[in-house]
Amino acid sequence: MQEWGSDMVKENILNSATVKYTDFLLATASGKIEGVKGPGKLATPFEKTKLAAYTLGAMTPCMRLYAFIGKEVQALLDSNESSHLYKTWIDNYSSESFQDSALQTEDLLDKLSVSLTGEEIDIIEKLYHQAMRLEIEFFCAQPLVQQTIAIVTAPKSDESQPENQIARMSSVDLRNTWGVLSSQYTEEYEQCIESILLTDKVEKFDYEGLHKALEQLSDFEKRANSRVIESGVLKGLNLEDIKRAGERLILQDGCTGFFQSIINNENLNANVHVLSYCWCGDLIRSAFSSGGLDVLNVHANEFVYENSISTGKIVKKVESPIDKLLAFSDILKNSSSDRKGLTVYIGDSVGDLLCLLEADVGILLGSSSSLRRVGSNFGVSFVPLFPGLVNKQKECVEGNSSSWKGLSGILYTVLRGFMRLLLSVILRNGNLVKTMDFIEDYGFYVILVLKSQFLIFQFSASLYSMV
Template sequence: MCLFLNPSKNPRFNIISATVSRFGRSDPLKSLLRSSSSAACRFLPKYYYCVDSNPRTSTKTKAAMGVGAAADEEGIARRFWIKFMKDSVFAMYTPFVVCLASGKLELETFRHYIAQDVHFLKAFRHAYELAEECADDDEDKSAICELRKGVMEELKMHDSFVQEWGIGLSKESTSNSATAKYTDFLLATASGKVEGGKGPGKIATPFEKTKVSAYTLGAMTPCMRLYAFLGKELHALLDPDESNHPYKKWIENYSSESFELSALQIENLLDKLSVSLTGEELEVIEKLYYQAMKLEIDFFSAQPIIQRTVVPLSGVRDPAEHRLIIFSDFDLTCTVLDSSAILAEIAIITAPKADQNGPENQLARKSSADLRNTWGVLSSQYTEEYEQCIESIMPKEKVNNFDYEGLSKALEKLSDFEKRANARVIESGVLQGLNLEDIKRAGERLILQDGCTGFFQNIVKNEELNADIHVLSYCWCGDLIRSAFSSGGLNVLNVHANEFTYEESISTGEIVRKVESPIDKVQAFKGILKNCSNDGKHLTVYIGDSVGDLLCLLEADVGIVIGSSSSLRRVGSQFGVSFTPLFPGLVKKQKEFVEGESSNWKGLSGILYTVSSWAEIHAFILGK
C-alpha cells in the first residue's frame, strides 16, 4: 500500500485539509458524497476533478464545465482528434493492420482491401465535388479541388498495386456492408441530409450551403487523420535492412509528408469553414466526426482474414478448451488515485474535532487534526524507507540475462518492508472508526481509469469467452474495491485484497492481512491457477503498474504494464526484464507466428508489454 499523503511532498494531501475546513461541524461525509458532480470528485486531486471521459459529451457542455480551455485555442479538427484518438487503437490492433505491418498479410486479403478502398475513394471524390459546389469562397473551392486531386492520386496508386501484383478486382464489383455504411453516410452528409437538414437543391442561402461543406469535411477529416496516424505508426516499425516487405509502398505512401500535408489541409479547411458556426452546429460536426471515425474502424475490422493471427488475444485459443483468466491490480492500475488516500480522507473528514466527544459506546478516535498529523508522519516515513528499500535490493550491475530467481529474492526484502509499514498503520489507529456505508459510498463514486470499467463489462457480458477476472490488490479494504466495481454492474469480479474488521459496521482499525506484498500477490496468483479447472489449460493475462506487480506480470502468459512507473522499469531492467511497447511486440509476434501452434504466449519469458491506456488493452484482448 502506497501512502500518498505527505503534505510536504505531495500536493494531493492539500485536498484533505481544504475539505475538512469546508465542511466544519456539519455532516461532512453526507456533503462529501452527495450526488452532485463536484462532490463525486472531491476524493481526487483538483487536476482530476470532473474529468469527463465520455466521448459523446458535447463540446458546448465541456466548455460550460471549463474543461479544455487551452485546447479551445486550437482548431476543432485538432480538438476532435485528441478527444477521439484513443479509438484509433481499435483500427491499429485489427488483424488486418497487424498482419499488414508484419508483412505477412495474405495477398488475397490485401486484394479485397484494395477493391473496397476503391469504393471509399470514389465516394470521397464525389463528396469533394459536392462540397466544392456548396463552398461560397473561391479560396475554399480551390482548396477542396486540391484535396480531390489527392484522391485521384490515391486511386492511381491502387491501380499500380493491381498492375504490379496482377490482382484482378472484377470479383469485388460491389462494396461490402462496412464499406457501404461509410460511403452511404458520407454521401448523405454531402447531400445535406444531416439530422433532417435541407438538400443542396433546397438551400436558400449561400451560408446554409457553406454549412454543408463543413459537415461534409467533418465526415471526411477523421479518415484522413487516421490513415496518416496508421502510416506513421507502421513506418516506424519498418526494418531499414528489409527490402522485401510486400506492403512497404502502401506504408510509405500514408506515412509520407505529402499525405500528412493533405491531412493538415483538410483539417485547416474544416477549421476555417467552422469559424462562423453556432455551438449547436459545431456539435453536429463533432457527431459526424465521431461517427466517421467509428465507421472507418469498422472498415478495417471487416477485412476478411484467412490466416491465423495473434489478435485479438481472446481469439487465439479455443474457448471450450482454454479458459482466459484476466488478473489486474487495482490502485493506479484501475484507479486514478491510490486507495490509501481515499481511506485517509474518509477518516479525517469523519473524525471528531478536538473539542468534540462521541457517544459513550463509540470507539475512541483521534481528532481530525491528530489524524492529519499522523497520516503525514506515516506518509513521510513510508516514502523515505520505500526509496531506501528499492536502492538496497538493486544489484550492483545490470544482469545480462533475465534473472527471475534473483528478482524474487530481492522482492522478499520489499515484502518485509511493506508488512512493517502496514503494521505501523494498524498500530497508529488511523483506520479506526470508519463507517462501512461511508466506505461503500466512496467506492461507488470512485473514478476509474478511462476504459477500465468498459473492458471488464465486455468480458462479463460475453459468456462465450469462457473468461474469469481476478483483482489482486494491496488495498487495505476489499469493500472499497467491490463497491467501486459494483457501480458498473461488476459484482461478479473476484477480489483478493486485505479486509477491515468491523464492530457493528464501524472499523476497529485492524486489518485482515491477506495481500500485503509482491510475494503475497504471486502466491495468490499461483493459488488461483491451481484451483482452476480445465486441467491447467488456460491463458493468463496480468495487468499492473508497480514493482509490487512484477512477479505476477512475469508469471502470466501475457504481462501488461500500464502507466509509467519508473521504479518498476528500473528494478525490472536491472534483473534482465525487457519492456516492449505492445503494438510493436504484436507485429513481431505475427512475423514469428507459426501455423498450427495453439499459442505463442508463455509466462516467464522475461518480456513485459507496455501500454498507455485501457483502450489498448481492450483492443488487444477483445478486439473492437
C-alpha cells in the same frame, strides 16, 4: 512563465518526460536522426528543405495535440467559472491564434514534403509517431490529483459519539499522523529500491535473483503496514460509510464496459480476479458492485470491524510482492483442472513484477521508472504490446510454433490511455486467441491489479488504466 504561475527560480527541475521530448526535438533539428546520414554543411537548398521537413515532422504532433486538448477542454468548462489553476494554459492553447498556428505548421509540413522521396516520407512518419509517443508519455507522467476518500471528511470523533463506539482521532491529528506516515513510506520505499539496484546488472533474465531481491520490498511493505495499524488512523471508520465511498468512486470512462465485455463473452470463458494492496476489500467490492460487477473476485486485505466500526486492525492477505505472487499461484491452482488456462496479468508497479513474469502474458501499464529499473537490472525485456501481438500473429501465419509462456522474461508495455483499445485486440470475441491456436475450451484468466497508497485510496487512479 510568471503569468502562468510558474516560478523559474524555484521550479527548475524538468520532468524526465519533458527532457526526452526536448532532446529528441533538438537532435532532429541538428540532423541526428536514426538511420539518416548526418547533413554535413547543408550545402544545397534541397538538403535544407529536407532537414526542415524532418524538424517539422517532430514538432507538428505537439502543436496538433495541444491545440486539440486545449479546444476540447475549453468546451467542457463552465462559462461561469472565471478563474482556475489552468485558465491561462487552456485559453492559450484553445485560442484561434494557436489553432491557426497548428494548422499552418501542418500546411508547411505538407508543402515541404512534396519534393521528398518515399523513403524520406517514411522517415518523417517515424519521427511523427515518435514525437506523438513522447508527448503522450509526458501527459501520462503528470501526477493524478483526485479527492481523498473518507479521510478528509470530518471523522465522527469530532462529533458526539456513543460511549461504547470505537473512538476515532480528531481531524487535525489524523492529517498530521497521515503526513508523517506518508513521508516515511516514500523515503524508505526509495531507499529500498536503491538497495535492490546495488546488485550487479545481469544480461540474461534472472527470475530467482529478482525474487530474492523483491523479498526486501516485501519486508518493507509489511513494516509500513504495521506502522499504519499501530498509528490508529484506520480506527473508527463506519462500514456503511466505506461502502458509500466505494459506490461514489467515479471509474474512468470505459472501465465498467471493459469488465462487462469480458464477463459477458461466453466464448472467452474468462475468470477475472483483482489483486490489491488496498487495506479494505469492501471499498473495492462496493465500487465494482455499483457498476453491476459483483462477480469479480477481489483479493485484498480486510478491515476488522466491531458493530460495523473498524477497530484499526486489518486481516493481512495481500501486503507485498510475495503475497501477490502467492495469491496469483493459488488462483491458478484452484482453477478448473480439466482446462488449460492462458493467464494475463496487468500491473503497473514493482510489486507486480513477479506476477507479471509468471503469467503467460504480462502487460505493463504506464511507464513506472522504478519497475523498469528493477526489471532491467535482472534481465527483463520490455516490448510494446501491439507490435508484440503482431509478431505473434506473423509467427502463426508463417506456420512457426507460437505460444505464450510465462517466465520468458518479456513484459508487454502499453501507455495507459490505450489500454482498452489494445486489450480489445486480445479479447474481443476471442478472435485473436483462436487464430493463435488457443481454442475455445481454453480457460482465459485475466488478473487485474489495483493499488492503494495508504489512506488515499487511489482506486480510480488505478482504474485509469482501463481508459
